[in-house]
Amino acid sequence: MLDLHRLRLLREVHDRGTVHGAARALGYTPSAVSQQLSVLEREAGTPLLERIGRNVRLTAAGHVLVRHAATLLAGVEAAEAELASVAAGRVAGVVRIAAFQSAFLRIVAPAVRALAVSHPNIRVEATEGEVEQAVPALRLQQLDLVVGDEYDGQPRPVHVDLQREPLLREHIRVVLPEDHPEASADRVKISRLSDIAWAACQPGTGHREMQVRVCREYGGFEPDLRYSSDDFLILLELVRTTGAAALLPDLVLRHGTPGVAVRRAAEADVGRAVYLLTRRARTPPVDAVAAALRDVLSLSGS
Known part of the structure; x- marks a missing residue:
């Protein structure tokens, strides 16, 4: 009989691409994962993985097991939740x-x-x-x-x-220092913000890509990305204290933003789902x- 725990390990290796990646994600040693997968291969009676350089990939049999593993693990999860609810007499479980x-x-x-x-x-x-x-x-x-x-x-x-x-769906607002010349306008033209420093999330994030795209597409300039943080509250504070500009979503600005000006962009209605x-x-x-x-x-x- 196939072991569900080992099936979970196989699926993790498939998604991570390496035994080491799966081991790190699950808190095991690579040797422990390899040993369990060897047992799973004996249970299945056929090779499930083949080594490609430093990575591994599933054989055809391995893909069959991973596909069924998703269904089996979902069924176990549903059964555990239903049992917990029956025992408690109401909807119960860990989410x-x-x-x-x-x-x-x-x-x-x-x-x-x-x-x-x-x-x-x-x-x-x-x-x-x-x-x-x-x-x-x-x-x-x-x-x-x-x-x-x-x-x-x-x-x-x-x-x-x-x-x-x-x-x-929320709007993306232009956030400026209160004393910036454009802060008095109802709608701010991005093209007039080429001479200001910008605060954005770290490289590789959707927020940073959005900010660069908006400045290029609607402002015609490359933003001076001087400050970086994945914490939107830090970005807001950087606008307040350093005089930088930022493009921030409504959820960040919902409960008031003293010390900064929050405006819509004049050129486009940028949003986030x-x-x-x-x-x-x-x-x-x-x-x-x-x-x-x-x-x-x-x-x-x-």
Whole structure:
């Protein structure tokens, strides 16, 4: 009989591309993972992996097992959630969610507070995380929900095994020092901000790519990206204290921004979609958490 734990290891190796990557993700040593996969190959009666340089790839038999592993592991997850609910007499279980910072503060945290009252038998484990890192964990059942973001013109990859549900669409605002000459305008022309320093997220992030694209496309200049942080609250403080400019979404600016000017861009309406990702097989506890996230937004008028 095939062991589910070993099937999970095989799927992890497939997604990570190396035994070392799978070992790091799961907290094992590479030798322990290799030993377990050797046992799985004996159970299957056929090779499941072949080495390509320093990496490994699945054989045809390995792909068959990984495909079935996803179904089997989802079934076990659903059975465990249902058993926990039966034992508790109500919807119960552990739900793990990741969200980027502003969504964590404005959506996830209020939802967790509400769930403590409406569903006290659901244990919510929440962590801050960007969608690039969270999606692989969601697909490997290390997370149950991910709140992600997508800037206009920068589509995220589509995964057929995940379900995407829109939560809200927000505007991207121009944030300036109060004493900047353009701060008095209702709408700011990006083309007039070529001489100011900019604050953005780290290289390789969607936010930084969006900011560079907007400056190039609508302003006709390369932004002076002098300050970097993946923390939007730090970016806001950098605008306030250093005189830099930034393009920031509504969720960051919702509760007031003293000391800075917040304006719409004159050339274009730049926006960001915020969405929820789950696996397609959803348990009742995951459905309850998803509903709580939607309720937060409906109550806030978003």
